[in-house]
Amino acid sequence: MFNYTIRRLLFAIPTLFVISFLIFAILDLAPNDPTGNLPLTIPPEVRENIRISLGLGEPFPIRYLKWCQQFFINEPLNLIEQWFDISIGDSENRLRVQSWATRSPVVDLIVERLPQTLWVLGLSYVIGILIAIPIGVISAYKQYSIFDQIGTFISMVGFSVPTFFTGLVCIVFFSSTLGWFPSIYDTTHEVTDLASFWFQVKQMIMPVMVLALFNASQLSRFMRASMLDNLSQDYVRTARAKGLKERSVLLIHVLRNSLIPVVTVIALGLPQIFAGAIITEQIFRVNGLGQLLIIGIQGADIPLVQTLTFIFAVLIVLFNLIADILYGMLDPRIRYE
Amino acid sequence: MTVREPAGRQSSQQVVLEVNDLKTTFNTRDGQVHAVNNVSFSLSTGELLGVVGESGSGKSVTMMSLLKLLPSPPAEVVADSILYEGRDVLSMGDEELRELRGGGIGFIFQDPMTSLNPVFTVGYQLTEAIRQHLPISKKEARARAAELLAKVGIAQPVERLRDFPHQFSGGMRQRVMIAMSLACEPKVLIADEPTTALDVTIQAQILELVRDLRRDQGMGIIWITHDLGVVAGIADRVIVMYGGQIVEHAPVKELFNNPQHPYTKALLATMPSIDASRSERLYSIEGQPPSLSGAPTRCSFAPRCEYAFDRCLEENPPIVSMDNNHQAACWLRHPQYTAQGSQHPPEEISLRETF
Numbered sequence: 001m002f003n004y005t006i007r008r009l010l011f012a013i014p015t016l017f018v019i020s021f022l023i024f025a026i027l028d029l030a031p032n033d034p035t036g037n038l039p040l041t042i043p044p045e046v047r048e049n050i051r052i053s054l055g056l057g058e059p060f061p062i063r064y065l066k067w068c069q070q071f072f073i074n075e076p077l078n079l080i081e082q083w084f085d086i087s088i089g090d091s092e093n094r095l096r097v098q099s100w101a102t103r104s105p106v107v108d109l110i111v112e113r114l115p116q117t118l119w120v121l122g123l124s125y126v127i128g129i130l131i132a133i134p135i136g137v138i139s140a141y142k143q144y145s146i147f148d149q150i151g152t153f154i155s156m157v158g159f160s161v162p163t164f165f166t167g168l169v170c171i172v173f174f175s176s177t178l179g180w181f182p183s184i185y186d187t188t189h190e191v192t193d194l195a196s197f198w199f200q201v202k203q204m205i206m207p208v209m210v211l212a213l214f215n216a217s218q219l220s221r222f223m224r225a226s227m228l229d230n231l232s233q234d235y236v237r238t239a240r241a242k243g244l245k246e247r248s249v250l251l252i253h254v255l256r257n258s259l260i261p262v263v264t265v266i267a268l269g270l271p272q273i274f275a276g277a278i279i280t281e282q283i284f285r286v287n288g289l290g291q292l293l294i295i296g297i298q299g300a301d302i303p304l305v306q307t308l309t310f311i312f313a314v315l316i317v318l319f320n321l322i323a324d325i326l327y328g329m330l331d332p333r334i335r336y337e
Numbered sequence: 338m339t340v341r342e343p344a345g346r347q348s349s350q351q352v353v354l355e356v357n358d359l360k361t362t363f364n365t366r367d368g369q370v371h372a373v374n375n376v377s378f379s380l381s382t383g384e385l386l387g388v389v390g391e392s393g394s395g396k397s398v399t400m401m402s403l404l405k406l407l408p409s410p411p412a413e414v415v416a417d418s419i420l421y422e423g424r425d426v427l428s429m430g431d432e433e434l435r436e437l438r439g440g441g442i443g444f445i446f447q448d449p450m451t452s453l454n455p456v457f458t459v460g461y462q463l464t465e466a467i468r469q470h471l472p473i474s475k476k477e478a479r480a481r482a483a484e485l486l487a488k489v490g491i492a493q494p495v496e497r498l499r500d501f502p503h504q505f506s507g508g509m510r511q512r513v514m515i516a517m518s519l520a521c522e523p524k525v526l527i528a529d530e531p532t533t534a535l536d537v538t539i540q541a542q543i544l545e546l547v548r549d550l551r552r553d554q555g556m557g558i559i560w561i562t563h564d565l566g567v568v569a570g571i572a573d574r575v576i577v578m579y580g581g582q583i584v585e586h587a588p589v590k591e592l593f594n595n596p597q598h599p600y601t602k603a604l605l606a607t608m609p610s611i612d613a614s615r616s617e618r619l620y621s622i623e624g625q626p627p628s629l630s631g632a633p634t635r636c637s638f639a640p641r642c643e644y645a646f647d648r649c650l651e652e653n654p655p656i657v658s659m660d661n662n663h664q665a666a667c668w669l670r671h672p673q674y675t676a677q678g679s680q681h682p683p684e685e686i687s688l689r690e691t692f
């Protein structure tokens with residue numbers, strides 16, 4: 001298993017380089033001009049100088065290699081320096097991936113936005129899982145019961161209706177009509193006492209629940225199907241014939257087997273929720289990574305978009321690996337050599 | 338109808354299991370399946386009852402119905418009574434039923450490859466069964482589990498407790514299943530084609546083990562198989578099933594020497610005999626297995642029976658008792674046709690082409 005993991009990690013390196021190159025190349029081909037948003041009174045020579053100062057004067061391969069150096073060497077070094085409060089080499093003059101729009105390092109922007117995204121997304125995913133698993137288990141065990149029918153219907157709806165719609169409906173209903181929750185997420189809000197904590201809970205409820213229900217409706221379907229698969233297996237009959245309680249049969253024997261594919265799907269789905277965040281954060285005005293990406297795209301802030309897209313790609317590759325490893329850990333029949 | 342006590346029973350033997358008029362129906366989307374119809378039999382301590390019949394004749398469903406192991410829906414089990422030591426299984430509460438499963442009646446299932454849970458170690462699955470019925474510590478249960486594995490002929494039992502089912506071969510898994518079913522020394526063991534997946538030497542070992550269990554623990558055993566040779570070797574009594582019904586029921590010698598039902602005769606004819614020359618082709622029973630979509634309204638063997646006559650198509654023959662503890666369900670053996678001065682059975686007519 002250890003060797004397998006190392007090998008997979010080594011394989012991931014060339015994969016990620018190819019991905020980074022493709023992202024860089026595609027964004028480079030896109031027609032854009034970082035000076036396009038500047039006032040028209042600025043003369044062309046000045047514009048040209050700005051472009052050169054942004055590093056656009058050089059040919060494509062050089063720019064790509066420079067980006068690689070900045071992203072893969074300089075940024076990690078910088079992070080290490082910050083964490084351990086040391087300085088390695090000439091840290092003052094080390095070039096970092098700079099945002100064109102804000103002129104601050106892209107990684108700093110991301111680090112600044114990350115907590116909001118992680119809180120909202122992470123919480124919604126965890127809540128989604130906690131809702132989905134019991135519903136899936138009961139739906140399968142009581143197949144075709146009223147509970148199952150209602151559950152199936154709700155998850156069908158929850159899965160088919162996109163979050164930007166449910167999100168808007170929630171805002172209209174709970175914020176505008178009832179006035180229970182704020183419609184704009186205040187990122188600068190700090191929790192200091194019970195009242196401010198309550199405010200934090202109120203502003204998080206809608207985005208978290210909209211995403212959580214969406215995730216839950218997908219996962220509970222999956223959980224149900226997996227449980228049904230296993231409930232009809234012969235080993236379930238053996239467990240009953242041993243005289244086990246129905247609860248043990250279901251929650252030990254069947255659930256343990258059913259979770260194998262579900263856990264894999266949960267791991268594979270994690271990077272996807274970042275994609276989902278792009279929409280949800282926009283609707284609930286959560287100042288997170290998704291919104292950062294949208295701003296970057298609108299402002300033709302190529303380095304920012306490149307870096308964010310690449311980080312998403314890294315997450316996908318990483319969680320694919322994690323899913324495979326989890327599968328191997330949960331299923332004793334799988335042996336990775 | 339009543340079941341006569343079987344032959345050759347000593348006074349120390351007592352009935353542990355008695356089934357009266359068992360019917361099992363599956364309500365499926367494509368209609369009903371009458372898998373078991375009017376099955377009655379009994380089993381005594383230390384006795385080995387063989388059950389034979391072609392695939393689909395309802396052997397497994399009968400036995401699983403006894404322990405209510407069939408999920409309902411679709412299965413529906415009704416019976417006059419299913420008595421284990423005089424207590425009716427059908428009216429048992431959950432607690433009592435769980436005590437019976439594994440504690441009173443051990444079950445070995447047909448397919449060793451799928452009957453063990455793939456994600457738990459064999460040790461876990463064995464100790465789980467033991468601790469369900471015996472109030473002993475985990476450590477003691479593990480020791481007992483190792484003992485059981487040794488008993489069924491698995492080498493290095495203590496080490497193998499840590500292995501998962503997929504690390505065992507088919508034969509070894511069946512031994513694990515057998516060990517599991519014996520874990521709590523049940524009074525009755527139901528073995529559903531336990532040796533089908535095994536090669537001959539292992540089969541012989543397991544039969545030896547079963548013989549010991551009967552002798553030492555007085556275990557009553559129901560042995561389902563389609564291997565008549567095995568039945569001839571180990572059974573005291575034999576039940577022959579066809580189309581979800583018992584068509585013949587007799588002590589083993591009596592059955593082999595004096596079969597009464599045409600289906601049994603045909604089955605015996607399919608048995609390869611040692612002195613048969615190689616060129617001699619195996620006799621096989623022609624025709625399709627019966628449809629089970631309704632309760633039987635005629636003899637279910639009639640379409641394949643060479644002796645069928647008109648009565649066979651009009652009414653399902655009841656099982657009747659004859660001399661030597663012999664029972665058969667065939668109109669040819671019915672007192673209406675066999676008693677002195679009764680009407681003679683009509684000429685045999687071949688109805689095969691009418692179906």
Ligand SMILES: Nc1ncnc2c1ncn2[C@@H]1O[C@H](COP(=O)(O)OP(=O)(O)O)[C@@H](O)[C@H]1O
Nearest residue numbers: 363365370372391392393394395396397398399
């Ligand atoms: N769950 C089920 N639903 C419908 N029919 C079933 C089900 N289980 C068994 N049967 C039917 O019951 C009949 C008897 O099956 P079984 O007892 O397994 O035969 P065997 O004698 O080979 O053990 C078969 O015709 C089978 O199709």
Ligand code: SF4
Nearest residue numbers: 636639642649667668
């Ligand atoms: S009852 Fe008739 S059809 Fe059925 S086995 Fe006897 S002779 Fe054959």
Ligand SMILES: [Mg+2]
Nearest residue numbers: 396397447529
């Ligand atoms: Mg069977």
